[in-house]
Amino acid sequence: MTATTPLWEVFIRPRNGLAHKHVGSLHAADEVMALQSARDVYTRRGEGNSIWVVPSAAITASDPDQTAENFEPTADKIYRHPTFYEIPDEVGHM
């Protein structure tokens, strides 16, 4: 079997002012071909005006087994939210 062609993650910015958003992945030998393929595969109907391609192998992901210890502590820190603080109505909008 021939060598496998590397995998790339594709990010597209729908229009100026928005962030690039992950749309999917594709295989390509290098970044030049990855960009060309991303244009053909993910932007056939005006989905965006800018593309990023990133080697999938370069992404480090958080561990789903640690989801609880990573993200749950934020739930009990309600003092991080503006509604935690009582401001009298007379003060007006704040």
Added chain:
Amino acid sequence: MYSQGLIGADGRTEETPEFLERFQRRIDAEEKIEPKDEMPEGYRRTLVRQIGQHAHSEIVGMLPEGNWITRAPSLRRKAALLAKVQDEGGHGLYLYSAAETLGVSREEMTEELLSGKAKYSSIFNYPTLSWADMGTVGWLVDGAAIMNQIPLCRCSFGPYARAMIRVCKEESFHQRQGYEIVMTLAQGTPAQKAMAQDSLNRWWWPSLMMFGPHDADSQHSDQSMAWKIKRFTNDELRQKFIDATVPQAEYLGLTIPDPDLKWNEAKGGYDHGPIDWDEFWRVVKGHGPMAKDRIKARKKAWDDGAWVREAALAHAEKRRARKIAAE
């Protein structure tokens, strides 16, 4: 077509009852399962198989229509058909990458298709004999695919659901351009109308078979429904398709080739005649009229493209080496 992806799927699992229960609770709460989440091996296997077969169907599905691109009757039709076939290639790619998130490689999936180990939708093993078939395929085959694919947008596996949302956005054009072709023929000369009717006669029953066996004969359906991979049964989807399509045929003045087809007031849907399941299983098992040609064409494309893949990798390697040398 895509419920055929469950044929031969093995959803059996060996995990502990607690583990399976915890997983089922997530599914019941409509949580999406993402690639790195823990999941029963049977869930993973079922999805690899179904998404793989779905991807293969999109890719092989390019062949019957590709057959007519050079012979499209006008530039408008040619441009539309070319765009549709390109979309189907894109659908295959979205789906292959969704399957790859489950740990199967593109190369493995390609090898399974070419060796005949992996199946694809039985519909693509029928020949496209006339230009009218380009209309009927868009109208009926893409129409049936849409019925199957819309509920898949809510599939419990995140990457599959996201791929299906992209696919569904593009399918509507496929069906409409097909219906427009059939409509032009149906409203044309008597010979053109006869061509449209002949095409409907050949594609009607194979289109109904795309939804897979009747619920009573569909072994793997229950587990897939429980895991919310599937949201509707084969018969439910087939019924929806018939009910939607019959009035469309009536509008064209074409006759559905089923003498038993009639409106059933009590159930609020059409009753239909018996489906030839012997033919269905023959075609699924690779004895369809075009089965050999389809795989031969895919194999040729894969083999002929080998030097391109190798050259692209060699070129990438050369560029990398040059860059390192310059640093």
